Amino acid sequence: MKSLLGALCFVLVSQGVGGLLHTFTDGSFDLWALTHRIGFLDGYEVYASTVLLVLGVAVGAAAEKLPKDA
Template sequence: MKGFLGFVCFVLLSQGVGGLLHTWTDGWFTLWALTHRIGFLDGYHVYVDVLLIVLGLAVGSAGEKVKSSA
């Protein structure tokens, strides 16, 4: 479970940071910017990216509190 939460944390953080980099570089950084490809998020990309970063940090801290199963 701890490994899965770590993976989810990585995905959320990378999507949030990648989306912010995509916004700040005027579309130059497209590697991890999946939020800009979703149509109904038009105009809310920065808010969604910040939310993804906050969720990633929350999942990461929850993953640290989970006991190892091994």
């Protein structure tokens, strides 16, 4: 379970950072981010990327609290 949450943490953080980098560099990180490809998020990409980043950090913190896998 801990490794699954760690992988989810990595995906969420990388998508959050990638989305912010895509927005602030005018599209240089086109392959990294998925938030700019989702139609209903038009105009809200920064907010969605920030939420993904914060959620990824929270999942990573929760994964650290779990006991080690046996």
